[in-house]
Amino acid sequence: MISVSKWIAGAVIAMVAVTASAQSEDIGAETRREDDAFLLMRDAVRKDETSKVDFYAARLANYSIPSYVDYYRLKARLRDASQAEIRGFMQRYQGQAIVDRLRNDWLLELGRTRDWTTFDEQLPLFVLNDDTQLKCYALQSRAIKGQNVASEARALLISPNGYGEPCAGLIGTLYQARQFDADDLYTQLRLSGEFNSTGQARRIVALLGGPDKKVVQAIDLPAVAVAKGPGNGRTEHEIFIVAVGRLAKTSIKLATLALNKAASRLTAQEQRAAWAAIALQSSYSLSDDTTGYWKRADGAPLSIDQAQWSTRIALRNGDWRQVHKNIDAMPAILREDPTWIYWKGRALMADGSDTSPPSGEALRLFNSIADQPNFYGQLAREETGRLVAIPPPGAPITAAEIAPIAANPNFQRALKFFSMRLRFEGTREWNWGLRGLSEREHLAAAEYARQNHILDRMVNTSDRTRVLVDYTQRFPSPHDDIMHPATKTLGLDKAWVYGLIRQESRFIMDAQSHAGASGLMQVMPSTGRWVAKKLGLTDFAQDMLSDVKTNIMLGTNYLNMVLGNMDGSQVLATAAYNAGPGRSRTWRASLDKPMESAVFIESIPFFETRTYVKNVMSNANYYAALFEGRPQSLKARIGVVTPKGYTLQEEQEATFAR
Secondary structure, X not given: OOOHHHHHHHHHHHHHHHHHHHHHHHHHHHHHHHHHHHHHHHHHHHOOOHHXXXXXHOOOOOOOOHHHHHHHHHHOOOOOOOHHHHHHHHHHOOOOHHHHHHHHHHHXXXXXXXXXHHHHHHHHHOOOXXXXXXXXHHHHHHHHOOOOOHHHHHHHOOOHHHOHHHHHHHHHHHHHOOOOOHHHHHHHHHHHHHOOOHHHHHHHHHHHOOOHHHHHHHHHOHHHHHHOOOOOXXXXXXXXXXXXXXXXXXOHHHHHHHHHHHHHHOOHHHHHHHHHHHHHHHHHHOOXXXXXXXXXXXXXXXXXHHHHHHHHHHHHHOOHHHHHHHHHHOOHHHHOOHHHHHHHXXXXXXXXXOOOOOOOHHHHHHHXXXXXXXXXXXXXXXXXXXXEOOOOOOOOOOHHHHHHHHHOHXXXXXXXXXXXXXXXXXXXXXXXXXXXXXXXXXXXHHHHXXXXXXXXXXHHHHOOOOOOOOHHXXXXXXXXXXXXXXXXXXXXXXXXXXXXXXXXXXXXXXXXOOOOOEOOOOEOHHHHHHHHHHOOOOOOOHHHHHOHHHHHHHHHHHHHHHHHHOOOOHHHHHHHHHHOHHHHHHXXXXXXXXXXXXXXXXXXXXXXXXXHHHHHHHHHHHHHHHHHOOOEOHHHHHOEEOOOOOOHHHHHHHHHHO
C-alpha cells in the first residue's frame, strides 16, 4: 500500500513535470511567433514596404538574433539614415558577419552618392569584397583621383548583365579620362550583344554618339537591323556586327547570308569580328560548319566565351596545334584556369612539342594542378602516372575540439538560420565563423556540421583543407541503408549515384530548385509522376518527393532509365539527368566517330551542364575509391562517347586507342 506522503510527493513531481512541459510549449510557441515575425520583416524589406518593417520589428524586442533585426530596420531606410546611425550599428555589432553585409550596402550607397571620401575610408574594412558593382565603384574612385585602372577594369568588365549603374559609370569615367578608347567601347558593345544587354548597349552607343534606335533594334529585332545593312561609319558597323550575332542565335543561315551581302562595306577586321559572332552561336549547336566560321574569324579580338569556344571546337577536331595556339592567345584569367592548363599540356604532347609520357613543359603544367581535387586535377594527376587515391585519415576529431566550435556565436546563428530554412543567411554566418581557423579546426567544424545534420556545410568546410583531409567528410554517403539495396537491385553504380547527389543537393533533403526539383536527387514533380506511373505507384503525390526513401526510389529508377537510353554511358546519362535526355541525344548525334569523353564533356554547350558533368564524374571517382578501398582512374571511368549504334567492341577499341 502506497503511503500518503509518497503519493503526495509523486503528485507534486507530476505537477512540476506538467508545468515544465507547458512552459516549454509556451516558449516554443513564442519562438515560432517571433521567427514568423522575423521572416515577415525580412520579406517587407525586400519588397520595400518600410511601414511594415517597423511593425514587425516592434514584436522582436527580445529576439535571439537582435543584430539582424537592427540590420533590416536600418537597411529599410539606408538612404535616409545618418552616418552616426550606421557607424553606431557597426560599433555595436563589431566583428559580426552582418556588419560586413551592412558595409557592403553602405558602400554601394556611398558610391551612388559619390561620397568618395567615406567610400575610400570604408572600403579597406570590407572583408568579403565579392560584389562586382562595388569593385566598379572602387575603380571609379581611383580613376577620379588620377590613377590608371584601365587594365583592372578590362579584366573585370566581362559580363554586362551584372554591371548595373556602377560599372556603366566606370566605363563612362574611364572613357572621359581617356583611359578607355573607342576600341574598349566597341568591345563592350559586342559583349552587350553577346549577353543580350540592351540597356548597356544603349549606354555605350550614347558615349560614342551613335544612333540609340539602331542599337536597340540590333539586339531586340536583329532581322530588321541586318536587313537595313551596315550603315555608315564604324559605330554603325559595330551595331551591325551585334545584329548579325543576335540573328545567328536563331538562324545561322540568315546571319551568314546577311554578312556575305554586306561584306564589301565592312573592313577586313570588322568582317572577322562578325564571323566570330556567328562562330560562337554555331559552336553552341556543334554544327559541322563551325570550324569554317572560326577560320574566317581568325585574327579577330575575341570575348571570353569566344576564346574558349574556338578552342573547344579545335579540341573536337583533334587540331592540337590550333588548341595550343588558341590557349596561348587567351587572356591570363583563362590561361591560369585548370581547364586550359590541362588542355595545353595535352596539346604540347599531341603536337610533338613534348614527349609522351610528359617530361618538360607539359609535365610542369600537369603537376601544377595535379593536387587539385577537381575534374582536371584528377586527369592531370593521371597524366603524371598517378591514380586518384584516398589518403589515410588523421586522428579522429575529439569532443574537446568540437566544444569551441559549438560555443562560437557565428555557428550558433548559422544553426538558427538553417532551422528556419534561411540558407543564405546561415551559410554567410557559417563561413564567417570559419575565418582564421586552422585546418584541424575546419575539420572540427565539419564534424560539428555532421552532428547537426547540415551535410552541405560539412562538405564545403572539409573541402577547404589542403594538408589535413578527411574524405569521409568530403564525400559522405548518408541513407546507405536505403541507397545500397536500391542501387543493387537496379545494378546501378552506387559511387556514381552518390556523386550525382553530392552535386545535385549537397545532401540537403528539403532542397528546392528554382525549377521545382525536390529532395536529395532533385526530382522534378513531372518526372516523379512519370516514373511512379512506370513503377505502378498509383498513389503518388508531389509532397512524397520530400521523403528520403521515395526520393531515392524514384531518382534511382529514373537515372537507370536514362542510363539505359544512353547505352550505358554514365557521361551521357549524367548530362541527360541535368539537361534532359533530348539534349543529351542531340549532343551525341553531333558525333560521327568516337570521341574522348573529356573532350565531349568540355564541349557540352550549356555551362551549367558542362560543369555539372565534370563535378559528378569527379565525385563518383572519389566515392569509388572510398567504397572499393583502392585507387581509381577517372579516364577509365569516363572512357569515350560513341555515336548511336556503335558496337561494344568498337567502343572498347576506341577506349584502348586513347
